[in-house]
Amino acid sequence: MVGKRATRFPQEEPPSVVAFLNGQTHLVTIDLGPGLVTSDVISTGSGYPILTNDDMATALEVTYSNLEFNKSILARGVDFDDLTCITPSSGWFGPEEEGKRIVKVQCFSNQDTPNFYMRPIEGLTVTVDIDKKEVIRIIDTGRGIPVPKATHTDYTYTTNSPFSDKAPMTNPMSMEQPKGPSFNVNxxxxxxxxxxxxxxxxxxxxxxxxxxxxxxxxxxxxxxxxxxxxxxxFVPYMDPDQAWYFKSFMDAGExxxxxxxxxxxxxxxxxxxxxxxxxxxxxxxxxxxxxxxxxxxxxxxxxxxxxxxxxxxxxxxxxxxxxxxxxxxxxxxxxxxxxxxxxxxxxxxxxxxxxxxxxxxxLMVKGTLYENIHDISNTNTMTGPLVSENVIGVVxxxxxxxxxxxxxxxxxxxxxxxxxxxxxxxxxxxxxxxxxxxxxxxxxxxxxxxxxxxxxxxxxxxxxxxxxxxxxxxxxxxxxxxxxxxxxxLDLDDPPQxxxxxxxxxxxxxxxxxxxxxxxxxxxxxxxxxxxxxxxxxxxxxxxxxxxxxxxxxxFHHIPCQEDFPVMPTVSSSFELKPxxxxxxxxxxxxxxxxxxxxxxxxxxxxx
Amino acid sequence: MVGKRATRFPQEEPPSVVAFLNGQTHLVTIDLGPGLVTSDVISTGSGYPILTNDDMATALEVTYSNLEFNKSILARGVDFDDLTCITPSSGWFGPEEEGKRIVKVQCFSNQDTPNFYMRPIEGLTVTVDIDKKEVIRIIDTGRGIPVPKATHTDYTYTTNSPFSDKAPMTNPMSMEQPKGPSFNVNxxxxxxxxxxxxxxxxxxxxxxxxxxxxxxxxxxxxxxxxxxxxxxxFVPYMDPDQAWYFKSFMDAGExxxxxxxxxxxxxxxxxxxxxxxxxxxxxxxxxxxxxxxxxxxxxxxxxxxxxxxxxxxxxxxxxxxxxxxxxxxxxxxxxxxxxxxxxxxxxxxxxxxxxxxxxxxxLMVKGTLYENIHDISNTNTMTGPLVSENVIGVVxxxxxxxxxxxxxxxxxxxxxxxxxxxxxxxxxxxxxxxxxxxxxxxxxxxxxxxxxxxxxxxxxxxxxxxxxxxxxxxxxxxxxxxxxxxxxxLDLDDPPQxxxxxxxxxxxxxxxxxxxxxxxxxxxxxxxxxxxxxxxxxxxxxxxxxxxxxxxxxxFHHIPCQEDFPVMPTVSSSFELKPxxxxxxxxxxxxxxxxxxxxxxxxxxxxx
Structure with a gap:
């Protein structure tokens, strides 16, 4: 066994609990023995804890009850019953959005498909202060862009659905272990x-x-x-547009x-x-x-x-x-x-x-006016390939x-x-x-x-x-x-980088x-x-x-292609630790x- | 189906048969219909066909019957009954060996092990003209280097052998297909x-x-x-020594x-x-x-x-x-x-x-005087790590x-x-x-x-x-x-390159x-x-x-290590063709x- 954790250099004890309360991030250390809080430090640096399900639900509620947002959705011809919105993190891009917990809200139509991701309502971005529970800003630039169709987007299997008989089928296979597995978990x-x-x-x-x-x-x-x-x-999207620039996700921490x-x-x-x-x-x-x-x-x-x-x-x-x-x-x-x-x-x-x-x-896809490459006079304006009609797979x-x-x-x-x-x-x-x-x-x-x-x-x-x-x-x-x-x-001084x-x-x-x-x-x-x-x-x-x-x-660099629509075949990479x-x-x-x-x-x- | 092989540019028809006869390489084209040789061109460029089993057997026979070789083996203290020799290809390194079909012969002791590869008789290289059936040259530089021991080199399984009970064991597994495989071969x-x-x-x-x-x-x-x-x-070894420089194999063609x-x-x-x-x-x-x-x-x-x-x-x-x-x-x-x-x-x-x-x-290993890194005053002279006593795994x-x-x-x-x-x-x-x-x-x-x-x-x-x-x-x-x-x-003008x-x-x-x-x-x-x-x-x-x-x-670059001795765990790499x-x-x-x-x-x- 290994003798471990001799403190060879001064080490800051990481917090037992990271909690967000009344606009402040508490870094709390707890001694489980006596059940005492031994330290409660309020973070003074930048950054907030992981977004919770409650945070996301809050952002959605605030958005759904916003009048301007509702007008935009109406103008797009999307039924409210068909609306699904997501809460991308906002990243950090300078002082404008500092000092408050922000998420973005962007929406999709789930009409005729559970795969709403392929039906973006393009250009509509709501910025929400999730603590004040208020909409800070709505950017609505893409009203001319149609919501892509639902055709061929539903990937779910139900015994009722008439599944393609053209799909490549193989006989069932199983890794069998006549004497059982060789591992045990205690x-x-x-x-x-x-x-x-x-x-x-x-x-x-x-x-x-x-x-x-x-x-x-x-x-x-x-x-x-x-x-x-x-x-x-880290997942940076390669599109500087207003509805896209902030997509530079840090999924583990966010x-x-x-x-x-x-x-x-x-x-x-x-x-x-x-x-x-x-x-x-x-x-x-x-x-x-x-x-x-x-x-x-x-x-x-x-x-x-x-x-x-x-x-x-x-x-x-x-x-x-x-x-x-x-x-x-x-x-x-x-x-x-x-x-x-x-x-x-x-x-x-x-x-x-x-x-x-x-x-x-x-894929995280972007709505576009175009249905075919030949309709596009300058493909250089696109930030990814066309992967379906009116759908760009952003690099x-x-x-x-x-x-x-x-x-x-x-x-x-x-x-x-x-x-x-x-x-x-x-x-x-x-x-x-x-x-x-x-x-x-x-x-x-x-x-x-x-x-x-x-x-x-x-x-x-x-x-x-x-x-x-x-x-x-x-x-x-x-x-x-x-x-x-x-x-x-990316540039070393680009905020996401x-x-x-x-x-x-x-x-x-x-x-x-x-x-x-x-x-x-x-x-x-x-x-x-x-x-x-x-x-x-x-x-x-x-x-x-x-x-x-x-x-x-x-x-991974990911330049999307048609095969990634409407759900992506698994792409893998790996590394090894080797004696x-x-x-x-x-x-x-x-x-x-x-x-x-x-x-x-x-x-x-x-x-x- | 694909319309194929339209001759868009002049193409040389590849030979149906590459044959070596009386010191000449024949590139023969055959029309299977009438059963006729339609072309029989004698190659005038460099290079010879794939070495056959007969070629290799010839090289070994010529070597075994050579007096100087026998003296060298005797001097090494290796019993002739324990001798196994291989026939590495000679590569090409200038005019000296041109105009004749050459292979090298190098030998090992198989005493107490079928894994003769781990017991090299270092420094002894026989150059054989396989058509004239004669030894051209014997280089014997390593008489002071011991033949490495057989200990731990036998990797074969026999039901009689007392196999290590310390080996990592898992229960048997099988990919089972209750309805059989889904492929057919016609x-x-x-x-x-x-x-x-x-x-x-x-x-x-x-x-x-x-x-x-x-x-x-x-x-x-x-x-x-x-x-x-x-x-x-192509497998170039990284050792300029007389017994190693030529090891720059082209395995498919040789x-x-x-x-x-x-x-x-x-x-x-x-x-x-x-x-x-x-x-x-x-x-x-x-x-x-x-x-x-x-x-x-x-x-x-x-x-x-x-x-x-x-x-x-x-x-x-x-x-x-x-x-x-x-x-x-x-x-x-x-x-x-x-x-x-x-x-x-x-x-x-x-x-x-x-x-x-x-x-x-x-591994292709090299004999060395040394049993331990600490015996070596200048490890910079080594062309690979020590992987067992007296055994270098050449890079x-x-x-x-x-x-x-x-x-x-x-x-x-x-x-x-x-x-x-x-x-x-x-x-x-x-x-x-x-x-x-x-x-x-x-x-x-x-x-x-x-x-x-x-x-x-x-x-x-x-x-x-x-x-x-x-x-x-x-x-x-x-x-x-x-x-x-x-x-x-390697240098672009190095012969192997x-x-x-x-x-x-x-x-x-x-x-x-x-x-x-x-x-x-x-x-x-x-x-x-x-x-x-x-x-x-x-x-x-x-x-x-x-x-x-x-x-x-x-x-692959391969810097050997102890784990590669006496038989290497599989190392893999791959690439993909992807729609x-x-x-x-x-x-x-x-x-x-x-x-x-x-x-x-x-x-x-x-x-x-």
Whole structure:
């Protein structure tokens, strides 16, 4: 087990409770023993707590009872019974909207479809002060733009609906486990194969993995990660229009990935034999509520190979060895308004952890006069492609920043960039002119570990324990392996980018500090960006042989297309945490192959 | 169906047979009708055909009967009965070895282990002329370096062997299909869900997918790809030493991905219910031989989500919709000596094709005096990390170049780079300072489509049909979506890089030319690199609205680690071909969810 949380540097204790009362944000610390409030600090910086369901309901009520708004809706020819409005966060764009809690309200027609998102009432934006319960401003610029039709927008399945017989159909499949799953969950502790970790539903991060440990060959459980979670999710839309410029969402801090995690749909969101875990959170009034079936845990066998080798006959060995790959997945889905974010933490027996984010749900679309590209004289005025008649899919990005408090064999770790550098051979040294060589640079301070990934200047990125060497003298470590990703290209001084400055690099390393958990700051709604990973890290603190936190931001550029209408096929990307000289050798060499008798005998369900 | 192969520009007919006889390479064209040789051209350029098993056996025989070699082995203290030798290709490094067919021979001890790869006899390299059947040169520099021990190198499973009870174990799992698989194979035509394609085993490419078509909503089968396959595989090792400099393998052209594809191991290489396809190839003497169970085809359900959406309660809709993702995989594994390359073509019902390459098998390792890092005074002299006592895992790269002859709705296509460019807003235009905008540039000639991927200058890459517009007026297309990849950093004028110049860019587009199939050239062994994708493409031909071929190279940098010893856990990377405005809307919206009754009733096997 890991000795943890020695206070090596002064740390601000993060609040137990963030509460908003009478226009003030209270950061409250509570001692659960005696049941006392030990500290109640009123925030003086920018930013407000997560918007609650009550806040959103308030914004809608205020809007619905506003006369000017009602006139606009009437003028659009939309029936009030068909109206659905959403409450996008306002971001921060200067002093005008400071000092009050603001949300925007924008509306849609749900006539003939539950997929109101595809029927925007374009250009109508209501700005609401949710504490004063008043409309501050209504901008109504798009009255000439028709509400797009409902045709082909309803994606819901009901046994009554005549579903397309042209849809691609496959026979049912199921991952079956004749002897049952191999994991067990005790409270929040998950034990599976050689892994054990703690899994906690969280109203903001959605899902927190902590104290992840893996068993080595000698039976010792060794620490890999103290804590890992999605810290912030930045979604800037690429449209400067009045009804669009503010859409630069910080979903974790503004809405909460856990508070928007609806119950998972059994057999579809997660396979059979999944274990479902509830979340228990506080409502706006402090009372608990249950987010049921919020996380699922399941084993995966996808036909993949853990390792294998065959020998070609000329070598004289008749070798055909292969081992199936079985993994464990913890999954949570945040439905932040239109978008669904599928978060997977996948654990492999070889020590690898894959963190995957899948995007589905609905596009945020913009109404337009045009039904066809050929009607548009200047497509350069469009901020995204036409994805249906009168519907533009506005270009946008997604950035998900992960807080990864690695504890490789203990709290004190270092970060090394293992750079692959081209070397030139000397004349006459070799028939080769060039080759690559590794240069290992251990980061001393935070500035050494602010990494922009480069295809033509590649590196591995290791978190290692300088005090624990392998049998061969290599430091034990894990590397972070980026997959497909994207970088933010916005101006560094653009307000959304200042607030989401954690996207200025793909990798950062900070010394552990209890109050530095949220990459976009503790109080994100309308924050000015003075409490972000970038501001903390500007101090350029020492990070060598310390309790360090690795931050990785996974990015997506999304240029929509017709296939994203009216609901998007899942798009995924991932990154990996992978052992590097952590084990003395391949830790799954001893795994058994699958034999015919291991497999179940199955038949169709009797009631089929 | 697609009207194809109109000869729009002069095309050299590729040979039906490449044969090596009496020191000459014959490029023979045959008319199967009358059974006549219509052309027999003797190659005058550099390069030789794929090395055959006979060639390799010859090289070994010549070596084993060489006195000096035998003395060296004796001096190393290796018993002849324990000797296993391999035949790495020699590459091309100038005039010295030109004009004769050369392979290198290097040897290992298989004493106490079938994993001889981990027991190199370091520094001993025999150069053999396989046609003259004579040893040209023996270099023996490493006599002081011990042969690494056999300890912990045997990875084979036998029911007799006492397997580690410390290995991470999971209960058996199986992807079960109570109503059977949904695909059928008729000869080489595979039909599944909305896809139909032709699948051909190939001695060089391993597996060729052709005439891939997908059914649209109106029932029409629409062309996506005329032909796709792994065209070349370049593996340069990063060590300039005499025994290592030449290791710059071109595995498809030197050894053949199909000729090294051993029978797949049922239930482990591929899941239950997989269909296995044999390859029938020609031996060195022209007689057919069967590569049995060389390709498997199976359906995959991995617990993933095709699309989904939940609505948060405040919106007033109780929506929980999710659809499981079932895909079809065609798999082939090439065991090119020590390395195993797992090639997957995965088809999704939403139109996406994922091409994945997994790497497993054994490292190519180098013997060293050292048992521990601390014994090494200057680790800078090492060309890779110590992965076991006396064993260095030499740093290397893998580049797999795919030939993707896209035919989106017909043969004539264009290539567009859809660049995401930062735009600055005008003063007063918007509270936002910046946003991204797409700039679509259609490539006119090959030079416009030589792409180096850039994280900070991102683009989408579309192949589209300029003559077929969607309902909305968008051209129908597919985009290539790179995932994690790597670029070659070797000098452009380094001989291995000249030969593998297809790695100079990640993406290329060429006009279709029948004779331009192999990115490293038709005759690769000892080629000088005058017949590669880079030389063809230097002509800068027109590629707009033509039958075009997209080339993508997937790359891996591999810095070995202890976990790769003695057999490597699979490392994978992939890229995708994805519809973009090809369908009018999400093509899997009508797919049914899974219900309890769809799932099988399973029990453990009776003999369990």
């Amino acid at each position: 409270g929040h502790t998950v034990k599976w194969a050689n892994w054990v970790f703690h899994l906690k539903p969280d109203i903001r991060a959605g899902m927190i993995i902590s104290q992840a440990m893996i068993r080595a060959e000698d039976g010792e459980y060794r620490s890999v990660m103290y804590k890992g979670f999605a810290s912030e999710l 809405f909460g990935l856990g508070s928007t995690a609806m119950p998972l749909l059994e057999l579809n969101d997660c396979p059979r034999y999944a274990y479902y875990m509830d979340g228990v959170f506080a409502s706006a009034d402090g009372r608990p509520f249950i987010q049921s079936n919020m996380i699922c845990i399941f084993e995966r066998y996808a036909g993949d190979v853990g390792w294998r080798h065959s020998e070609i006959p000329v070598m004289g060995f008749n070798i055909r060895e292969s081992r199936p790959k079985v993994t464990l997945v913890a999954r949570m889905v945040a439905s932040v308004g239109n978008y669904d974010y599928i978060f997977d933490w996948e654990f492999q027996t070889d020590g690898l952890i894959r963190i995957k984010v899948g995007l589905s749900g609905m 946008h990005d997604h950035f998900i920043s992960f807080h990864l408090d690695m504890d490789i064999d203990g709290a004190n770790n270092s970060f090394a960039q293992v750079n692959l550098v081209k070397e030139q051979t000397l004349s006459g040294q070799s028939p080769r002119k060039s080759y690559l060589k590794t240069k290992r640079n251990v980061a001393k301070t935070e500035d050494d570990a602010k990494i922009k990934l480069k295809l033509y200047d590649p590196s591995e990125f290791h978190v290692f324990n300088p005090s624990r060497l392998s049998r061969l003298g290599n430091p034990t470590g894990y590397k972070i392996v980026p997959g497909g990703t994207a970088a933010s290209l 200042i607030r989401a400055a954690f996207t200025n690099n793909q990798i950062w390393v900070t010394p552990h500090n209890k109050s530095e958990e949220w990459a976009g700051g503790l109080l994100v709604s309308q924050s000015k960006g003075e409490d972000t990973l970038a501001t903390w890290s500007a101090r350029n603190r020492e990070i060598e042989n310390k309790d360090i936190v690795l931050w990785y931001t996974l990015g 590097v000289n952590f084990f003395d050798r391949n830790p799954i060499m001893g795994v058994k192959p699958t034999f015919q008798n291991d497999l179940p005998v199955c038949s169709v369900a009797s009631s089929y | 000869g080489h035509t595979v039909k599944w869900a909305n896809w139909v394609f032709h699948l051909k085993p190939d001695i060089r490419a391993g597996m060729i997918i052709s005439q891939a078509m997908i059914r649209a909503e109106d029932g029409e089968y629409r062309s996506v790809m005329y032909k796709g396959f792994a065209s070349e595989l 050894f053949g991905l199909g000729s090294t594809a051993m029978p797949l191991l049922e239930l482990n290489d591929c899941p239950r219910y997989a269909y296995y396809m044999d390859g029938v190839f020609a031996s060195a003497d022209g007689r057919p031989f069967i590569q049995s169970n060389m390709i498997c085809i199976f359906e995959r359900y991995a617990g993933d989500v095709g699309w989904r959406h939940s609505e948060i309660p405040v919106m007033g809709f109780n929506i929980r919709e999710s659809r499981p993702k079932v895909t079809l995989v065609a798999r082939m594994v090439a065991s090119v000596g020590n390395y195993d390359y797992i090639f997957d073509w995965e088809f999704q019902t939403d139109g996406l094709i994922r091409i994945k390459v997994g790497l497993s098998g054994m 290397h790269d893998h580049f797999i170049s795919f030939h993707l002859d896209m035919d989106i709705d017909g043969a004539n296509n264009s290539f567009a780079q859809v660049n995401l460019v930062k735009e600055q807003t005008l003063s007063g235009q918007s509270p936002r300072k910046s946003y991204l905008k797409t700039k679509r540039n259609v490539a006119k000639t090959e030079d416009d489509a030589k792409i180096k991927l850039k994280l900070y200058d991102p683009s989408e890459f579309h192949v589209f049909n300029p003559s077929r517009l969607s309902r909305l007026g968008n051209p129908t297309g597919y985009k290539i979506v790179p995932g994690g990849t790597a670029a070659s950093l 000249i030969r593998a110049a297809f790695t100079n860019n990640q993406i290329w587009v060429t006009p279709h030319n029948k004779s331009e199939e192999w990115a490293g050239g038709l005759l690769v062994s000892q080629s000088k690199g005058e017949d590669t994708l880079a030389t063809w493409s230097a002509r800068n031909r027109e590629i707009e609205n033509k039958d075009i071929v997209l080339w993508y190279t997937l790359g 973009v405005n090809f369908f009018d809307r999400n093509p899997i919206m009508g797919v049914k969810p899974t219900f309890q009754n769809d799932l099988p009733v399973c029990s453990v096997a009776s003999s369990y």
